[in-house]
Amino acid sequence: MSERFILSVEDLTVSFDGFKAVDDLSFYVEPNECRVIIGPNGAGKTTVLDLICGRTKATGGTVKFKGMNLLDMREDQIVHAGVGRKFQTPSVYEDLSVFENLELSYPKGHGVFGAVFFKQDQAVKDRIQEIAETIFLTDQLDEKAAYLSHGQKQWLEIGMLLIQDPELLMLDEPVAGMSVAERKKTAELLNRIIQDRSVIVIEHDMGFVADIATRVTVLHRGELLSEGSMDHVQNDPKVVEVYLGH
Ligand code: ADP
Ligand code: MG
Numbered sequence: 627m628s629e630r631f632i633l634s635v636e637d638l639t640v641s642f643d644g645f646k647a648v649d650d651l652s653f654y655v656e657p658n659e660c661r662v663i664i665g666p667n668g669a670g671k672t673t674v675l676d677l678i679c680g681r682t683k684a685t686g687g688t689v690k691f692k693g694m695n696l697l698d699m700r701e702d703q704i705v706h707a708g709v710g711r712k713f714q715t716p717s718v719y720e721d722l723s724v725f726e727n728l729e730l731s732y733p734k735g736h737g738v739f740g741a742v743f744f745k746q747d748q749a750v751k752d753r754i755q756e757i758a759e760t761i762f763l764t765d766q767l768d769e770k771a772a773y774l775s776h777g778q779k780q781w782l783e784i785g786m787l788l789i790q791d792p793e794l795l796m797l798d799e800p801v802a803g804m805s806v807a808e809r810k811k812t813a814e815l816l817n818r819i820i821q822d823r824s825v826i827v828i829e830h831d832m833g834f835v836a837d838i839a840t841r842v843t844v845l846h847r848g849e850l851l852s853e854g855s856m857d858h859v860q861n862d863p864k865v866v867e868v869y870l871g872h
Pocket of ligand 2: 671
């Protein structure tokens with residue numbers, strides 16, 4: 627069974643002073659899948675990503691990624707194993723160009739000092755060019771990140787993760803604050819990058835979810851409320867009740 631899934635989350639639980647923010651949660655992600663996690667505010671969505679990437683320590687359960695138990699690993703080891711995580715607010719280096727931001731994130735150029743002494747060979751330049759195309763920033767490569775639109779900064783941050791070639795990429799509300807046109811392009815971007823990896827996205831915009839989701843997992847009060855295709859969860863009376871109740 628483990629072969630079929632790149633990520634197996636089983637009985638995952640975290641309790642903050644007795645409050646269970648994630649409660650006995652299980653879900654499984656396949657290779658090349660775009661899984662979308664939805665749920666009301668406070669449902670535990672961000673906490674699930676925090677647990678998977680090692681930022682928050684679980685109280686119980688297991689998280690298996692390609693046979694490794696992530697709950698036994700540190701945050702940097704989890705990144706190294708191939709799990710990338712984007713937080714809600716973009717954190718690009720505003721004073722650096724798009725090119726330099728991508729270069730800094732290139733695996734060999736880890737850390738500021740690594741980047742300074744890092745020989746900028748053709749392979750790196752080619753890879754940066756390739757990523758820039760994927761994130762629609764080819765024409766902005768020499769521009770300072772500070773001058774990018776909010777949406778472009780979000781794409782740059784996705785690019786900074788992609789350049790590390792993660793097998794699992796986790797994005798927390800990537801289209802928040804984006805225009806309709808930027809959302810469409812982001813959906814295009816995600817549909818392209820799942821050809822080489824799996825993605826977990828937390829999202830509220832149902833139109834966007836419909837454009838990207840392979841499957842949807844609905845969380846409510848830290849528990850799994852419903853799971854399946856977009857159609858399935860939208861017509862699930864339990865989901866309808868939770869959303870209308872808010
Ligand atoms: P969502 O992303 O679905 O909106 P979160 O995962 O951010 O929800 O939060 C779920 C619940 O867990 C919230 O009630 C939040 O206040 C609580 N919570 C999250 N992190 C912590 C923490 N480190 N300590 C205490 N409570 C937390
Ligand atoms: Mg959140």
